[in-house]
Amino acid sequence: MSIKLHGYWRSTATYRVRIALNLKGVDYEYVPVHLVANGGEQHSMDYARLNPAHLVPTFVDEDEDIILNQSLAIIEYLDERYASDFRLIPEHKTERARVRALAQDIACDIQPVGNLRVLNALKGTFNASQDDVSVWAAHWITLGFDAIEKRLQTQSGKYCFDFDVTMADICLVPQVYNAKRFNIDMDQYPLISKIADNCNALEAFEKAKPENQIDAS
Amino acid sequence: MSIKLHGYWRSTATYRVRIALNLKGVDYEYVPVHLVANGGEQHSMDYARLNPAHLVPTFVDEDEDIILNQSLAIIEYLDERYASDFRLIPEHKTERARVRALAQDIACDIQPVGNLRVLNALKGTFNASQDDVSVWAAHWITLGFDAIEKRLQTQSGKYCFDFDVTMADICLVPQVYNAKRFNIDMDQYPLISKIADNCNALEAFEKAKPENQIDAS
Numbered sequence: 001m002s003i004k005l006h007g008y009w010r011s012t013a014t015y016r017v018r019i020a021l022n023l024k025g026v027d028y029e030y031v032p033v034h035l036v037a038n039g040g041e042q043h044s045m046d047y048a049r050l051n052p053a054h055l056v057p058t059f060v061d062e063d064e065d066i067i068l069n070q071s072l073a074i075i076e077y078l079d080e081r082y083a084s085d086f087r088l089i090p091e092h093k094t095e096r097a098r099v100r101a102l103a104q105d106i107a108c109d110i111q112p113v114g115n116l117r118v119l120n121a122l123k124g125t126f127n128a129s130q131d132d133v134s135v136w137a138a139h140w141i142t143l144g145f146d147a148i149e150k151r152l153q154t155q156s157g158k159y160c161f162d163f164d165v166t167m168a169d170i171c172l173v174p175q176v177y178n179a180k181r182f183n184i185d186m187d188q189y190p191l192i193s194k195i196a197d198n199c200n201a202l203e204a205f206e207k208a209k210p211e212n213q214i215d216a217s
Numbered sequence: 218m219s220i221k222l223h224g225y226w227r228s229t230a231t232y233r234v235r236i237a238l239n240l241k242g243v244d245y246e247y248v249p250v251h252l253v254a255n256g257g258e259q260h261s262m263d264y265a266r267l268n269p270a271h272l273v274p275t276f277v278d279e280d281e282d283i284i285l286n287q288s289l290a291i292i293e294y295l296d297e298r299y300a301s302d303f304r305l306i307p308e309h310k311t312e313r314a315r316v317r318a319l320a321q322d323i324a325c326d327i328q329p330v331g332n333l334r335v336l337n338a339l340k341g342t343f344n345a346s347q348d349d350v351s352v353w354a355a356h357w358i359t360l361g362f363d364a365i366e367k368r369l370q371t372q373s374g375k376y377c378f379d380f381d382v383t384m385a386d387i388c389l390v391p392q393v394y395n396a397k398r399f400n401i402d403m404d405q406y407p408l409i410s411k412i413a414d415n416c417n418a419l420e421a422f423e424k425a426k427p428e429n430q431i432d433a434s
């Protein structure tokens with residue numbers, strides 16, 4: 001298969017790309033990279049040649065001779081590569097900008113501060129316990145969701161933007177999954193919760209769920 | 218003036234948008250938001266109405282009736298709004314993807330983990346000293362720059378991509394500025410250093426420097 005996605009079932013960044021591939025109807029080969037087993041397979045020499053940052057996901061499109069990291073860059077690439085299909089980023093410039101900003105509210109302000117490597121570093125550097133790092137992760141998710149819930153009050157419909165499923169929803173659903181792992185009370189976020197439920201009713205989101213991946217454990 | 222940028226002189230995310238505005242030749246009003254004085258002006262009620270995440274920058278385009286956060290979303294918006302000018306994101310889909318990925322290597326993997334609010338939280342939560350948080354910030358910059366230096370070996374020229382200045386350079390230069398604040402030895406990164414020097418020789422980058430802003434202190 002010419003499209004490969006190297007990733008980890010629980011990685012929310014990988015999860016985003018799986019949803020995008022499914023929404024676009026793109027067949028792909030999923031190559032598991034276990035972030036915990038074997039000292040972290042993302043540190044293997046083979047993987048580091050694909051992605052010198054030792055992070056997932058990495059996307060390969062052999063037909064176009066491109067190896068790409070960064071989930072949002074991959075999603076935008078998919079949207080441009082399969083441009084005739086359903087759009088993940090709308091066409092009008094102000095709508096495009098709002099979709100990107102909301103996606104980045106998650107991908108820049110929430111996810112990076114609470115991901116696995118950061119939580120491990122807190123344990124190693126500051127002797128943080130598992131409880132400490134759970135509180136840490138929950139803090140940043142709460143801060144981020146507080147702001148997103150407010151933004152959704154002015155613009156959302158069935159999805160983050162009333163027009164259709166976009167890259168913003170693709171980022172929101174994995175972050176909600178992650179929030180539940182950290183026991184965030186989602187009743188505080190009725191709009192986020194409703195949108196996540198509406199998305200999860202779609203087959204593209206269902207198929208992309210962590211528990212439905214071959215490397216889930 | 219119809220374009221306003223609310224930001225902070227030392228914020229690297231604000232610095233990125235200043236460079237993009239200058240490269241595009243867009244006149245704008247700069248509205249300082251002091252992140253430290255007065256308990257943090259980003260927490261004021263007036264500012265929180267503009268940006269419920271209490272983060273900088275916030276960009277306002279009155280003519281298009283849009284208020285936008287997230288530096289990369291703002292930069293892409295500027296590139297689409299002033300599409301006839303010099304492009305910050307190239308036209309071909311694989312080049313666009315690579316530029317976005319490199320920009321996100323900085324905006325998602327480096328900057329969020331070492332920004333002011335995170336360093337303050339480390340002090341508050343884990344009793345970290347100023348030295349501790351400096352080591353923390355330097356660690357993530359080093360990890361990120363190690364990977365970026367490797368990527369640049371396969372693609373860079375005078376700038377991150379040999380074709381021209383792009384959004385990747387717009388993200389790289391502020392991150393180099395930040396790295397120097399944390400005393401990173403930039404001799405480890407000859408390509409990053411050369412590219413930053415080449416960019417800084419351009420007026421658009423010079424005018425955008427933190428020390429050249431009205432709120433610099």
